[in-house]
Amino acid sequence: MSVLSCNIPSFLLALAGRQGPAPAGRPLVLMGEDGRVVTASEPARACGVAGGMSMRQALARCPDLVSRELDMQACQAEHAALLSTLAQTGLPVEAQDWGSAYVDLREVTRELPDAQSLCADLGRQVRHTLGEALQPSLGWDTGKFTARAAAVRSQPGRMRLVSHDEEAHFLSPLPVTLLPLPPAALQQLDWLGVRTLGHFAHLPWPAVQQRFGPPGKLAQRLAQGQDDRPVHPTVNARPEPIEVDLDVPTTVQEEVVGTSMHALRPHLNELSARLEGCRQMRAELHFADGTRRAIHHAFVQPVCAPETVRAMLAHELHRLTWPGELAALQIMLLDVGELVPAQLSLFPELDESLASASRTPFVDLVTKLAPRHGGIFWRAKVTDEHHPLPERRFTFAQAI
Amino acid sequence: MFYTIQSMADARQSKAGWGGDGTSSRGASKRRPAGEASPVLEKSIGLLQVRYGPRVIQPASTLSHRSAPPHVSTGFVQLDALTGCGGVPLGAITLFTGRTTSGKLTVAYKVLANAQRTSGRLAGEHRSREAPLRGVAILDLTYTANPDYLARCGVDLEHLLFARAPAPDQVMDVIFDLARGGLRLLLVDGLPDLLRDVAVARRFDAVLPELKMMLASLPCAVLFVDEARPPWLRWLRPESGGIAHCAALQVDLQREQWLEHGRDLIGYRAQAQVVRSRWARGGQMVPLEIVFDDTVRARETW
Numbered sequence: 001m002s003v004l005s006c007n008i009p010s011f012l013l014a015l016a017g018r019q020g021p022a023p024a025g026r027p028l029v030l031m032g033e034d035g036r037v038v039t040a041s042e043p044a045r046a047c048g049v050a051g052g053m054s055m056r057q058a059l060a061r062c063p064d065l066v067s068r069e070l071d072m073q074a075c076q077a078e079h080a081a082l083l084s085t086l087a088q089t090g091l092p093v094e095a096q097d098w099g100s101a102y103v104d105l106r107e108v109t110r111e112l113p114d115a116q117s118l119c120a121d122l123g124r125q126v127r128h129t130l131g132e133a134l135q136p137s138l139g140w141d142t143g144k145f146t147a148r149a150a151a152v153r154s155q156p157g158r159m160r161l162v163s164h165d166e167e168a169h170f171l172s173p174l175p176v177t178l179l180p181l182p183p184a185a186l187q188q189l190d191w192l193g194v195r196t197l198g199h200f201a202h203l204p205w206p207a208v209q210q211r212f213g214p215p216g217k218l219a220q221r222l223a224q225g226q227d228d229r230p231v232h233p234t235v236n237a238r239p240e241p242i243e244v245d246l247d248v249p250t251t252v253q254e255e256v257v258g259t260s261m262h263a264l265r266p267h268l269n270e271l272s273a274r275l276e277g278c279r280q281m282r283a284e285l286h287f288a289d290g291t292r293r294a295i296h297h298a299f300v301q302p303v304c305a306p307e308t309v310r311a312m313l314a315h316e317l318h319r320l321t322w323p324g325e326l327a328a329l330q331i332m333l334l335d336v337g338e339l340v341p342a343q344l345s346l347f348p349e350l351d352e353s354l355a356s357a358s359r360t361p362f363v364d365l366v367t368k369l370a371p372r373h374g375g376i377f378w379r380a381k382v383t384d385e386h387h388p389l390p391e392r393r394f395t396f397a398q399a400i
Numbered sequence: 401m402f403y404t405i406q407s408m409a410d411a412r413q414s415k416a417g418w419g420g421d422g423t424s425s426r427g428a429s430k431r432r433p434a435g436e437a438s439p440v441l442e443k444s445i446g447l448l449q450v451r452y453g454p455r456v457i458q459p460a461s462t463l464s465h466r467s468a469p470p471h472v473s474t475g476f477v478q479l480d481a482l483t484g485c486g487g488v489p490l491g492a493i494t495l496f497t498g499r500t501t502s503g504k505l506t507v508a509y510k511v512l513a514n515a516q517r518t519s520g521r522l523a524g525e526h527r528s529r530e531a532p533l534r535g536v537a538i539l540d541l542t543y544t545a546n547p548d549y550l551a552r553c554g555v556d557l558e559h560l561l562f563a564r565a566p567a568p569d570q571v572m573d574v575i576f577d578l579a580r581g582g583l584r585l586l587l588v589d590g591l592p593d594l595l596r597d598v599a600v601a602r603r604f605d606a607v608l609p610e611l612k613m614m615l616a617s618l619p620c621a622v623l624f625v626d627e628a629r630p631p632w633l634r635w636l637r638p639e640s641g642g643i644a645h646c647a648a649l650q651v652d653l654q655r656e657q658w659l660e661h662g663r664d665l666i667g668y669r670a671q672a673q674v675v676r677s678r679w680a681r682g683g684q685m686v687p688l689e690i691v692f693d694d695t696v697r698a699r700e701t702w
Binding site for chain 1: 535545546547548550551557560561562563564565566570573574577578581582583
């Protein structure tokens with residue numbers, strides 16, 4: 001395998017920045033159609049604003065906040081431009097998160113020196129197409145996950161190539177939140193004290209599978225650098241439609257949703273086990289009188305949770321004007337790709353406290369005493385003073 | 401003129417019924433003007449000063465009053481007054497005792513907060529005119545220190561260092577090093593856990609006098625928090641009295657009652673007894689009220 005990961009950091013925010021930066025460097029959030037935060041800038045995240053929050057929740061945490069509507073059409077256009085630029089090479093391209101894609105270089109090169117010049121050419125083409133503000137960071141490896149991790153860890157306009165020998169060494173210190181696991185699983189890992197990929201990779205696999213199921217097993221293989229998932233070409237690909245047959249034509253919305261979910265659930269479970277999700281969903285409705293209607297919905301992030309799909313389907317069917325009884329429908333899951341990691345940097349508050357340790361008056365004292373007594377000196381910080389569990393309101397970090 | 405040795409000399413004279421020069425003290429006081437020492441007494445003083453130095457015996461009028469040492473307020477005005485030194489003394493060992501939920505740790509955290517807030521020259525501190533702001537530390541032997549509660553008590557976590565000694569043998573070395581490290585106050589929480597091991601308790605008692613002597617030359621207070629054990633346990637295992645003996649100030653706290661507002665608990669009232677103080681008479685008690693309302697604050701009881 002030889003995979004290139006092309007990743008434009010903070011793609012949505014960079015696009016919003018084209019309309020003009022936030023006034024006086026104030027924290028910025030992008031709001032979706034449902035009135036919830038889609039993504040937040042670094043200063044906003046530092047205040048505790050996260051995706052999925054309502055505007056009121058975000059303002060409570062960051063009163064200085066500036067909000068903008070997410071321009072979905074512009075995002076889709078730029079994302080399509082990125083994919084078409086990569087697809088012009090004739091290589092298989094798999095779309096990922098916004099501004100991110102995999103390119104399969106297996107047919108061209110499998111050696112690092114050759115890949116280096118090829119990746120540089122691709123990066124230059126993307127920069128030429130999308131402009132300096134959206135220039136990507138590139139990562140190359142023999143597996144998709146390591147390539148993506150390398151792209152995430154490199155700066156815009158740079159590339160990081162990881163050879164097969166240094167995979168384990170490269171992945172080991174990275175945060176476990178790079179894995180596309182659901183937030184509940186990441187929270188469990190946090191509670192268990194598993195914070196790096198190296199630590200997670202060395203856990204006993206039966207225990208991982210027992211606790212997290214097949215997605216956990218796959219995630220552990222990714223953490224070990226054993227990623228043998230092929231690149232699925234998604235550009236210009238047309239997936240197989242899922243046929244949903246209704247026994248009797250009906251106008252009852254709940255019945256249609258229930259039957260559709262019965263047909264969709266195995267596909268969604270399959271996506272979930274592969275740590276993947278779909279970004280777009282298209283449904284064609286065939287009514288008994290021969291009328292046809294179409295539903296098209298684009299998710300902001302890849303989705304594989306049945307609850308989310310069910311809510312979206314119910315919402316779209318409710319908005320639609322039904323001309324008669326519904327006889328059948330076809331559903332297509334489009335733009336299937338990896339789930340987005342929950343966050344790309346682990347425990348920023350700890351990093352911040354460690355960075356600020358140099359300003360504290362204890363540095364000299366601890367530096368003097370640590371060689372004699374070891375790492376017994378700690379600093380504490382209250383991170384969430386309103387957390388319902390008292391032991392989750394603060395964190396400890398080594399004093400030096 | 402009165403000398404510091406005079407009361408002892410007078411006691412001897414009244415016991416023997418004779419003055420220093422062979423006459424009765426009543427007769428001598430009649431013959432000499434008031435305030436004038438007898439020649440025999442002056443000769444004895446001269447002999448003592450020749451033998452032991454001029455400062456061995458001095459007029460009592462030249463002695464200054466015993467001043468309060470540098471100290472940190474506890475946050476409770478009445479308790480400060482009762483200690484005789486205005487709070488927790490620097491350069492000495494202080495001991496807080498009490499049963500669980502008696503409020504000893506809360507009062508200790510309040511002392512920590514006040515130690516941080518006291519910037520510049522401390523009350524009663526004469527050695528340095530502009531003492532720099534120093535941090536405080538907690539030696540957390542129980543691993544149960546709660547930074548959220550500390551912050552609610554007013555402690556600035558930026559100027560607070562936690563030390564967690566992995567082995568009991570290491571604890572005394574850590575205390576010595578931290579006390580020498582320029583801290584304003586060191587709180588040692590969890591003394592019963594440390595003294596559970598007999599060998600460690602014996603070593604602890606042995607080095608306490610050394611710690612006491614070292615602290616006398618440092619502007620640092622060491623505050624131990626000890627758990628009061630029930631009488632039957634004291635009978636089974638006699639507790640070491642080393643810490644109580646070396647402490648310049650010992651305060652015992654007992655929770656008296658919970659404070660309620662409607663059906664909500666808003667705090668509690670505790671009785672603080674100054675068991676031992678180098679600067680005041682022991683045995684006096686004072687009520688303390690601690691109120692919880694997002695922050696933990698002391699409420700004056702009068």
